[in-house]
Amino acid sequence: xxxxxxxxxxxxxxxxxxxxxxxxxxxxxxxxxxxxxxxxxxxxxxxxxxxxxxxxxxxxxxxxxxxxxxxxxxxxxxxxxxxxxxxxxxxxxxxxxxxxxxxxxxxxxxxxxxxxxxxxxxxxxxxxxxxxxxxxxxxxxxxxxxxxxxxxxxxxxxxxx
Numbered sequence: 511x512x513x514x515x516x517x518x519x520x521x522x523x524x525x526x527x528x529x530x531x532x533x534x535x536x537x538x539x540x541x542x543x544x545x546x547x548x549x550x551x552x553x554x555x556x557x558x559x560x561x562x563x564x565x566x567x568x569x570x571x572x573x574x575x576x577x578x579x580x581x582x583x584x585x586x587x588x589x590x591x592x593x594x595x596x597x598x599x600x601x602x603x604x605x606x607x608x609x610x611x612x613x614x615x616x617x618x619x620x621x622x623x624x625x626x627x628x629x630x631x632x633x634x635x636x637x638x639x640x641x642x643x644x645x646x647x648x649x650x651x652x653x654x655x656x657x658x659x660x661x662x663x664x665x666x667x668x669x670x671x
Contacts, residue, residue, distance in 0.1 A: 519589045521645035526584025529640045532663045534573020538656040543648045578602040579628035640666035
């Protein structure tokens with residue numbers, strides 16, 4: 511794989527994360543192709559009771575888990591041999607276990623549901639277009655701050671480009 515092809519896969523990977531976080535209203539701080547990372551706001555002070563009773567908290571945590579898987583789902587559309595980043599898996603594992611600390615089966619089911627949503631997101635045309643648009647921008651500008659990332663995604667989804 512050439513450096514250009516490798517960068518294209520990583521750009522789609524990071525864009526996949528960003529679009530999922532955007533979809534679930536998780537603020538993005540920055541996306542960096544150079545550092546191969548996305549920074550986003552996470553939830554602190556999580557209480558399982560909130561997950562069970564508060565729809566926004568539940569959606570946010572599901573969004574964090576979906577977002578962890580969405581990078582891989584986007585990358586694999588570009589290169590079928592793309593690998594799953596162990597950091598992404600560990601992130602998904604951590605958040606699913608926060609939700610279900612004493613129920614391994616429920617945590618596994620939450621991760622499986624999140625993978626399913628992530629795959630669907632990367633195959634829905636308007637979100638795929640947003641992933642491709644952001645990936646292209648990342649190849650031109652390897653570090654983009656959150657407000658610009660969110661603007662690129664929103665404009666791609668709404669067809670304003």
